[in-house]
Amino acid sequence: MPSRFPLPPGSMIGVIGGGQLGRMLALAAGRLGFDVTILEPEPDSPASRVAAHTLVARYEDPEALQALAACDVITFEFENVPAAVVERLETLGALAAPGRLPLATAQDRVSEKEFFREQGIATADFAAIAGAADIASALPRLGQRALLKTRREGYDGKGQTWVEGIADAQAAFARIGGKPAILEAAVPFVREMSVIAARGRSGEIACYPLGENRHEAGVLRTTLAPARVSDATREQAIAIATRTLEALDYVGVMGVELFELEGGDLLVNEFAPRVHNSGHWTQDGCEVDQFEQHIRAVAGWPLGKTNALAEVEMTNLLGAEADDWRTLAADPSARVWLYGKREARAGRKMGHVNRLRPLEG
Amino acid sequence: MPSRFPLPPGSMIGVIGGGQLGRMLALAAGRLGFDVTILEPEPDSPASRVAAHTLVARYEDPEALQALAACDVITFEFENVPAAVVERLETLGALAAPGRLPLATAQDRVSEKEFFREQGIATADFAAIAGAADIASALPRLGQRALLKTRREGYDGKGQTWVEGIADAQAAFARIGGKPAILEAAVPFVREMSVIAARGRSGEIACYPLGENRHEAGVLRTTLAPARVSDATREQAIAIATRTLEALDYVGVMGVELFELEGGDLLVNEFAPRVHNSGHWTQDGCEVDQFEQHIRAVAGWPLGKTNALAEVEMTNLLGAEADDWRTLAADPSARVWLYGKREARAGRKMGHVNRLRPLEG
Numbered sequence: 001m002p003s004r005f006p007l008p009p010g011s012m013i014g015v016i017g018g019g020q021l022g023r024m025l026a027l028a029a030g031r032l033g034f035d036v037t038i039l040e041p042e043p044d045s046p047a048s049r050v051a052a053h054t055l056v057a058r059y060e061d062p063e064a065l066q067a068l069a070a071c072d073v074i075t076f077e078f079e080n081v082p083a084a085v086v087e088r089l090e091t092l093g094a095l096a097a098p099g100r101l102p103l104a105t106a107q108d109r110v111s112e113k114e115f116f117r118e119q120g121i122a123t124a125d126f127a128a129i130a131g132a133a134d135i136a137s138a139l140p141r142l143g144q145r146a147l148l149k150t151r152r153e154g155y156d157g158k159g160q161t162w163v164e165g166i167a168d169a170q171a172a173f174a175r176i177g178g179k180p181a182i183l184e185a186a187v188p189f190v191r192e193m194s195v196i197a198a199r200g201r202s203g204e205i206a207c208y209p210l211g212e213n214r215h216e217a218g219v220l221r222t223t224l225a226p227a228r229v230s231d232a233t234r235e236q237a238i239a240i241a242t243r244t245l246e247a248l249d250y251v252g253v254m255g256v257e258l259f260e261l262e263g264g265d266l267l268v269n270e271f272a273p274r275v276h277n278s279g280h281w282t283q284d285g286c287e288v289d290q291f292e293q294h295i296r297a298v299a300g301w302p303l304g305k306t307n308a309l310a311e312v313e314m315t316n317l318l319g320a321e322a323d324d325w326r327t328l329a330a331d332p333s334a335r336v337w338l339y340g341k342r343e344a345r346a347g348r349k350m351g352h353v354n355r356l357r358p359l360e361g
Numbered sequence: 362m363p364s365r366f367p368l369p370p371g372s373m374i375g376v377i378g379g380g381q382l383g384r385m386l387a388l389a390a391g392r393l394g395f396d397v398t399i400l401e402p403e404p405d406s407p408a409s410r411v412a413a414h415t416l417v418a419r420y421e422d423p424e425a426l427q428a429l430a431a432c433d434v435i436t437f438e439f440e441n442v443p444a445a446v447v448e449r450l451e452t453l454g455a456l457a458a459p460g461r462l463p464l465a466t467a468q469d470r471v472s473e474k475e476f477f478r479e480q481g482i483a484t485a486d487f488a489a490i491a492g493a494a495d496i497a498s499a500l501p502r503l504g505q506r507a508l509l510k511t512r513r514e515g516y517d518g519k520g521q522t523w524v525e526g527i528a529d530a531q532a533a534f535a536r537i538g539g540k541p542a543i544l545e546a547a548v549p550f551v552r553e554m555s556v557i558a559a560r561g562r563s564g565e566i567a568c569y570p571l572g573e574n575r576h577e578a579g580v581l582r583t584t585l586a587p588a589r590v591s592d593a594t595r596e597q598a599i600a601i602a603t604r605t606l607e608a609l610d611y612v613g614v615m616g617v618e619l620f621e622l623e624g625g626d627l628l629v630n631e632f633a634p635r636v637h638n639s640g641h642w643t644q645d646g647c648e649v650d651q652f653e654q655h656i657r658a659v660a661g662w663p664l665g666k667t668n669a670l671a672e673v674e675m676t677n678l679l680g681a682e683a684d685d686w687r688t689l690a691a692d693p694s695a696r697v698w699l700y701g702k703r704e705a706r707a708g709r710k711m712g713h714v715n716r717l718r719p720l721e722g
Contacts, residue, residue: 009686009699009712027391030384030411033686033699033712050391052410284648287696287717302691309670325370325394330663335648338370338394351370351394356648 004095005201005300007072009033012052013295014071014094016059016085018045020339020349021077021275024283026050028291034299039068046340047077059085069094075252075298079106079273080153097251097298102273105248109151109182112270119243122267124259125185135169135183142185148172151180160218187267189259193227196279197241198253198293201300205245206293207238208286208306211278211314213257219347223314225281226359233264240268248273253294255279277316277349284335284354285312310356322350365456366562366661368433370394373413374656375432375455377420377446379406381700381710382438382636385644387411389652395660400429407701408438420446430455436613436659440467440634441514458612458659463634466609470512470543473631480604483628485620486546496530496544503546509533512541521579548628550620554588557640558602559614559654562661566606567654568599569647569667572639572675574618580708584675586642587720594625601629609634614655616640638677638710645696645715646673671717683711 007013013029015022018040026036026047035052038045039059048054057064059081068074069092076098086100105115110128117123127138129148139146148169149160159176163169163183173181192215196208209226210233229237241256255276257269279290288296288304296303317324322344328334338351368374374390376383379401387397387408396413399406400420409415418425420442429435430453437459447461466476471489478484488499490509500507509530510521520537524530524544534542553576558568570587571594590598602617616637618630640651649657649665657664678685683705689695699712 006687006690009683010701010703023391026411027388030388030701031698033701035410035701049396049413050387050411287645296690305693322370326367329367329657332666337392340371340391340394340396342371 003300004072007034007299007301010035011072011299012037012070013299014039014068014074015047015051015077016040016068016074016081017077018042018047018054019077020046020341022047023050023339024291024337025075025077025275025294028289029295031292032295032299032301034295037068037071039064044342049340060088062088065089066092073097073298075294076103076274079103083107098254098273099249099251102248102250102254106271106273107152109149109270110180113182113184115247116244116268119247121240121243122265124187124267124269127183129173129181129183131178132170132173135173136166138183139166139169142183145186147184147186148176149182149184150176151182158218187259188261189267190262191227191260192269193229193237193258193260193266194223194276194278195237195241195256195258196253196276196282196290197238197245197256198290198297198303198306199245199250200297200303201251202302203246204303205242206303206306207241208279208282208290209308210234210237210258211281213278217347219318219349220277220316222316223278223281223312225285225312225314226308229260230264233260233266236264236266240266244268244271252297253279253290277352278314280337280352281312281314281354282306283337284356285310308359311359313355313357315353315355316349317351317353319344319346319348319350325351328353364661365433368395368660368662371396372433372660373398373431374660375400375429375435376408376412376438377401377429377435377442378438379403379408379415380438381407381702383408384411384700385652385698386436386438386636386655389650390656392653393656393660393662395656398429398432400425405703410701421449423449426450427453434458434659434661436655437464437635440464444468459615459634460610460612463609463611463615467632467634468513470510470631471541474543476608477605477629480608482601482604483626485548485628485630488544490534490542490544492539493531493534496534497527499544500527500530503544506547508545508547509537510543510545511537512543519579548620549622550628551623552588552621553630554590554598554619554621554627555584555637555639556598556602556617556619557614557637557643557651558599558606558617559651559658559664559667560606560611561658561664562612563663564607565664566603567664567667568602569640569643569651570669571595571598571619572642574639578708580679580710581638581677582679583677584639584642584673586646586673586675587669590621591625594621594627597625597627601627605629605632613658614640614651638713639675641698641713642673642675642715643667644698645717646671669720672720674716674718676714676716677710678712678714680705680707680709680711686712689714
């Protein structure tokens with residue numbers, strides 16, 4: 001049977017999830033002549049309004065999955081797609097990228113950390129927490145101050161809290177309903193960084209320059225890229241991304257969040273099996289941005305160039321900050337992206353701005 | 362009554378025409394958080410597949426125009442929109458940009474040339490041809506070799522032919538059914554150029570650097586931009602565009618086609634009251650491309666920057682040339698745009714490629 005890849009223009013790409021990442025994936029697919037079908041439970045989603053078709057249905061809806069399976073390839077804008085959905089799509093003969101292994105690994109913070117350890121990639125010390133007794137035994141080893149997170153379904157700092165001492169940790173664990181959790185040791189990092197990396201269907205890998213990230217209340221606030229790092233640090237980041245992509249037989253774009261320690265060594269925090277907020281700078285800083293790169297990878301096209309053409313500061317527009325669109329529209333230094341969300345709820349990602357400066361030397 | 366402009370993100374922009382220009386306008390609108398409604402008689406059009414809504418109907422269809430009139434602003438991807446359509450939309454309280462005057466002027470090649478002459482802008486010598494007698498009186502003045510064009514509805518070299526001598530010209534006139542025509546004197550140009558210019562709702566004007574165009578069989582083949590021209594030539598082009606935009610009280614992006622004569626003086630060939638094929642280089646060569654610029658203008662946003670970040674060679678992919686997408690996808694020097702057209706008919710514009718080089722000092 002001849003491979004269906006590379007997909008010809010006019011092919012249909014399915015995207016599970018109708019938020020801003022799905023929207024920007026659809027815009028990138030449109031550039032290359034592809035059509036997009038969105039699966040999303042909410043009507044009038046940001047992605048649906050730039051896509052050829054939308055299935056408004058729960059992710060598990062059997063009829064919607066049947067329809068989605070007719071797409072030439074299917075991808076995701078978020079990592080918490082139920083494993084049963086991917087299994088069902090595969091049963092229907094559909095091809096999903098990235099596949100089940102990266103999704104399953106990323107969905108459970110303990111599996112994710114164990115995966116990195118197995119690959120020889122350094123992470124913060126951690127312990128799986130199934131009950132209060134686990135906290136009592138783990139916390140002394142991790143240090144009195146540690147981060148308690150649910151094992152599953154957190155993002156943007158949701159489902160995580162700093163704890164100090166056993167009593168505090170056990171109380172926090174009770175507050176999350178005693179759900180399976182992970183305790184992570186505090187990391188004395190000097191910077192938060194990320195690398196956006198892609199792997200194509202033929203196994204080729206391309207990494208963008210590192211970004212330096214600043215978070216507020218667990219939510220990404222700014223990315224500065226290319227981050228000024230030593231060659232050794234950059235090589236470490238590329239090695240981490242490469243090993244991760246290869247071990248997961250990954251196809252598509254991945255965001256790998258990193259902690260830089262004093263001296264330049266890196267620990268990995270987590271990976272997102274999808275395009276990533278910290279990669280939005282590539283939209284105005286690179287010829288081929290992370291969204292086109294992801295479409296290229298899942299469509300079986302060769303990957304594009306990843307070098308930076310400019311230094312970019314990406315700033316998220318959260319909640320009411322997007323109400324300031326008049327000022328941003330008039331600011332020639334601001335390259336604006338707005339997501340078309342109807343309601344500017346507090347803290348909600350409504351858009352972002354890329355500000356460009358010439359590259360140094 | 363407060364102005365409806367600038368339009369807030371989430372506003373609906375109507376676009377008449379569902380081809381590649383409409384598609385790229387919709388992609389640009391999507392970036393800024395706008396929604397798009399396409400009006401287009403053909404189902405499954407390139408633009409419809411990246412737009413929030415599509416009205417599949419004749420341009421004159423009363424119900425479709427009623428629906429389209431609900432858009433916050435309406436624009437066009439081609440200039441041959443019947444004047445009655447714009448009138449109907451205005452009667453329905455809708456706002457069209459550019460308006461009736463630029464459309465009416467561009468739709469009739471004699472009106473267009475007369476308009477330029479009234480503005481003191483040099484054009485080729487010409488004569489309106491209503492009957493065979495007009496040819497006999499005009500041709501000796503214009504030179505024996507001249508270009509016969511229908512007054513209305515031509516594009517990409519359609520409806521035009523070179524004629525030599527009165528008998529030949531009269532035969533050609535008979536072949537176009539004796540339709541109202543124009544005879545244009547041959548211009549001894551050294552280069553074909555264009556300038557993509559924009560005017561915002563507040564009257565501000567921004568011009569991109571000039572492009573140097575090469576046509577084949579009347580169809581644009583390549584644009585090289587920024588064209589290497591003298592300061593005097595560039596200033597002439599900007600003066601021509603500025604006068605044209607202001608005289609027509611124009612809002613939006615316009616393409617102005619120019620002939621460069623020996624010595625650097627410019628004659629105007631024609632203007633297109635819309636985004637223009639010779640402006641596609643801006644998509645990869647400028648921060649704000651002509652599509653975003655047009656959306657900004659019609660939405661009442663301030664215009665964006667127009668400086669070139671790179672030297673770009675844009676090449677159209679005509680007909681079966683787009684079948685070569687595998688090669689183009691693998692070429693790191695090629696920034697590919699494909700229009701999602703289902704059929705690669707001979708000579709049809711299927712996509713284009715931008716190739717970037719660093720700007721010269």
